[in-house]
Amino acid sequence: MTDFAKTRAFFDLPEGIIYLDGNSLGPLPSAVPVRLDHVMRLEWGEMVITGWNRAGWIDMPRRVGDRIARLIGAAPGTVVVGDTLSIKVYQALASALDLRPDRRKIVSDSGNFPTDLYMAEGLIRSLDRGHELSLSAPENLEAAIDEDTAALLVTEVDYRTGRRHDMARLIAKAHQKGALVIWDLAHSAGAFPVDVSGLGADFAVGCTYKYLNAGPGAPAFIYVAPELADRVTPALSGWMGHEAPFAFDLDYRAGHGIDRMRVGTPPILQIAALDAALDVWDEVDLADVRAQSVALSERFIAGVEAACPDLTLASPRDPARRGSQVAFRFEHGYAAMQAMIARGVIGDFRAPDIMRFGITPLYVGADEIDRAVGILAEIMATRAWDEPAYHRREAVT
Known part of the structure; x- marks a missing residue:
């Protein structure tokens, strides 16, 4: 049983x-500054190159x-870290x-997250082979897959x-x-159990700065199914994906297995931060995390709906159909969220009207949920969100 205290x-x-x-961005694990200090002073500082x-x-x-790999149901040797999710x-x-x-x-x-679609559009343009990006409503996605679907x-x-x-x-x-299938785990990895191998995913990708708490700009990861790993031809044939990077051959030869999905020089400080952040998962059962997340989410939804009639639930009501976040719609959602942040409750906003709340049991408990509901209720009851300062848009929402 996971000890959330x-x-x-x-x-x-x-x-x-x-x-x-x-x-959106996980908080700082206390082990990260210690690890970075070690890497900078004792490794980079004393060992240099x-x-x-x-x-x-x-x-x-x-x-x-x-x-x-252990957190997403993948076998050892099938996941590599580096670069960005895009x-x-x-x-x-x-x-x-x-x-x-x-x-x-x-x-x-x-x-889908716009970046994924942007990358698909850019790839289509650069290939210029007649591919098309076919978008459907989320509820119609399964029906849209046909015999001409490549991915x-x-x-x-x-x-x-x-x-x-x-x-x-x-x-x-x-x-x-x-x-x-390319499965984007940006809002899945670290939020609930994932089984890329058991479900037969061909590729999976994800970021590490959300539920894995590795910090802003933390590197992404990619999984390739073992039966495909030596068949894929890297589109980005960087030197770290070469079979022998330090042979400095003028011709590219793809490395073996997941190594061919490496691109450029790995960001060592960022990976070291990620490595330290992952230590918490040595103490955690993801099934427990999921169960606690559902319990806290249900508590939050019930509290907000009872106290804030002007807010409308945007997330699925069935907890099995939602991840580890809860969203409410409100016409003045941006301003209301700024009012919450000013009072010490940090969530975020997504256009046009969605207030988002991440429910992460590793560091959020029932007391925090209840206090957040009370603060939101006070803001809505008094229209505190209507102060001009809360309507002024920042660059990041």
Whole structure:
């Protein structure tokens, strides 16, 4: 049984803050500054360039990838860390299209995160082979998969509402039609149990700065199914994906297995922060995290609906159909969220009218949920959100 009092102590949370935005950026684990200080002073500082060998920097993308693999139901040696999520989406999608050369359709849904769609559009333009991005409403995604589908590109959890796709059904349908699946785990990894291997995903990608708490700009990860890993042709053939990077050959030869999905020089400080942040998962059962997340989410929804009649639930009511966040719609949602932040409750806002609240049991408990509901109720009852300062838009919402 997971001890959530123990996991809460793992984080360096600001005094007096109720943090309900871990679905956007996880808080600082207290182990991270210690690890970074060690890497900077004792490794980079004393070893300088010899740290690539002596401190094992060169192997960190695979070693840390294996730690993430355990959280997403992947076998060791099938996940590698590095670059950004946008890059990893591009790599996975380009590989999938190359493996299905006679098909021209990329299927996704209108609830997908825009970056995934932007990367697909850019890839289509650069390939110039007649591919098309076919978007459907989220509820119609399964029906949109057909015999011309090369790849299904789907983010499991909607970044706005928390609506959760049925990945088992979608993967089964895609494979029945001969398509490959790219599963975006940005709002899944670390939020609830994931089984990319058991469900037969072909590719999976995700970021590490949300539920994995690795910090702003933390590197992304990519999974490739073992049966595909030596068949994919890297679209981004960077030197770290080469079979022998330090042979400095003028011609590219793809590395073996997941190593060919490496691109450029790994960001060692960022990966070290991720490695330290992952230590909390040594103490955690993801099934317990999911059960507690559902309980806290239900508590939050019940409290808000009882106290704030002007807010409308945007997330699915069935907890099995949503991830680890709750969203409410309110015409003045941006201003209301700024009022909450001013009172020490940090969530965030997504246009046009969605107030988002991440429910992350590693550091949020029932007391925080109840206090957040009370503060939101006071803001709505007094119209405190209507102060001009709360309506002024910042660059990041």
